[in-house]
Amino acid sequence: MSFTWFMSMRYLRAREKQAFISLINLLATAGIAVGVMALIIVIAVVTGFESEMQKRMLGIESHVWVMRYGESITDIEATIKKIESVQGVQSASPFISTQVMLRSAHGVTGSMLKAYDPSHASPPIFVDDGSSLSQSLVAAIANESEGKAPGLIIGRVTAEKLAVGQGDPIYLIAPLGKGGKGNQMPMVMRFRVAGIFEIGMNEYDGFFSFVRLDVVQRLLEMPGQVNGFEVRVTDIYKAPQIADAIVRHLGFPFLARDWIQLHRNLFSMLKMQKIVMFIILTLIVLVAAFNIASALIMMVMEKTRDIAILKTMGATNRHIRKIFVFKGLVIGMVGTFIGGILGFLLCAILKRFPFIKLSGDVYFLTTLPVQLQASDVLVIGISTILICFMATLYPATSASSLEPVDGIRYG
Template identity: 75%
Template sequence: MSFTWFVGTRYFKSRQKQAFISLITFLATAGIAVGVMALIVVIAVMTGFESELQNRILGIESHVLVMRYGESVADIAATVDKVESIDGVQSAAPFIYSQVMLRSSHGVTGAVLKALDPSRPGPPIFVAKTLSLSDALAGAAPDDAAGKAPGLILGQVTAEKLKVTVGDPIYLISPLGKGSAGNQMPTVMRFSVSGIFQTGMNEYDGAMSFIRLDVAQHLLQMPGQASGLEVRVADIYRAKQIADAIVGRLGFPFWARDWMQMNRNLFSMLRLQKTVMFIILTLIVLVAAFNIASALIMMVMEKTKDIAILKTMGATNRHIRRIFVFKGLVIGCLGTAVGGILGFILCAILKRYPFIKLPGDVYFLTTLPVSLRAVDVATIGLSTVVICFVATLYPAASASTLDPVDGLRYG
């Protein structure tokens, strides 16, 4: 056992003459524990929000969006083959995108119409618990002989607004009608509600509607054409590189945007909030670090005679500094460990028992999502220990510069 280790542990085991110093030490440890616990819980919740939002957005939108400047994609099959031949691309599917009006017997609302090819993999949206969007669109084909109208799939919020259920008739009004530019009439087409989906995000459940690609081509007068391609990739974090490769393969006038570019403002806001909360909650740790410094300064004043005796016995300034740095780091590490354990327990409770409810019309979730990452925990723990170490430097330096003669005389 080294000399500094031996003396440092003796200082922890020995009874201090002033109970006030012990109280400050306890408060410093408790403050660090509370700060670390709050940091872990808040960062875990904000990381959960970011992760859940990312998963839900990518469950509806494509990883990479490919379109042409000012015109639609005409040669769909050849374009899809070129895109799918690029390394890292899982699938590419044509789509048509348009803004329409939906009218039922109970009301009218605007909607974003998206037409997909049911024979190709689409977004992982479930219209029912076991029925995917692609399967629902496959069964939404019109049948003129039987008088069956084409199917339209609505979001839960839109269906509630129009007061329709599965099987009810609904009319789709498109501004892209027939006629000349000066005498153009909107196109009205009768559909049947073939499914209702719910993603948990009002931005999509209250705006998006889906139909078959062939029906949209007839409705919007785009025979054999598509607005663009939805591309899904194997690694979502390589989406930008794959988007650049797609543009390089297809050439002008094609352009591509990845999911991070399309949602840049939203994710930038979440990262900024996470950083700000980390800085604010670190102030709790800083207050506790000041308590560590206060406890060590008072301890130096109490142990003046002991320090002088140690120096007369051969202890160097470095030995004295290490003794007080050791004590401060033990307090900091103990508080960090206790706070980490409490943070883990609280996160586990929030994840298993979601007793905190959120308003679904304000947030896209009804409970707090919790996602604890090792890198976040390591950052919090390391930052706390560094702050505690810095807090010990001044008291340790003051103790090391103590004159042994003055210590023995006035100690």
């Protein structure tokens, strides 16, 4: 054990006349622990919000949308082959989307109707019976052959608004209809509820509904036509580059939009919120660091004679400075370790038992998401230790600048 480390550990031991200083050390350690714990929990929740929203959004939305300026697309299969030939593209699915009204015997609500071809890849959505979106759309074909109405898949929130369940009738009202500009009649078609999905976000569970592509083509009189293609890529963070590559490959008049571009404001807000919360909660650690500085200053005043004796015995200014720096760093590291363990345990409890419920209308999600990342914990730990180190510099420098003669005379 080195001389400076031995003296630092000795000064950490409490004596009766140093009880007040020891109390300050204990409060500083507790303050560091509370600050680190709060930082870990809050950053884990913000990271969980970002990750969970991204996962759920991309579960119902695509990574890239490919469309054509001002007109629908007719050469469907040829365009799909061209898109899927671009490096990084996993699959491409034709779709039609339009805003409609859904009406039941108990209510009316608006919805974004999206139509897919079950023979191509569909969004990874599962309905209440455990079957996927594609399987539910295919299963509806058998029922239609028996003379039943086409199947419509709606969200949990929509089902609650309309008070409908599996197999109940539901009417779809499309805003575009036959007739001239002054005599347009809405199209009305009878459907039945073929499935109810729930992804945990009210924005989607109460807004989207799904149906087979050929049904909507008949409803909107768009035979052999689609609005565009939903593309899924192998690396979601390379979606902008892949979208540009698709547009270059297809040429004008095609255009492409990626999920990062579409939701840029939302995820930028979440990242900014994470930074702001980190800065605000770091103030807790800063206050605890002031306690470390106060304890060291008081100890320097208490140990004036000891410092002078150590210097007369050959200790250099560097030795004295390191003694008090080590003492402050030990307090900071112990507090950081305790706070890290408490933060990790609380995050594990919140993740295992999601007992905190949220309003889906306000927070998008219905439960509190928690995701603890090693990089976040590392940044929090390094920042805390750095703050504690900065708090030790002034007391340690003051102790090292003490003259032995003055220390012995006035100590």
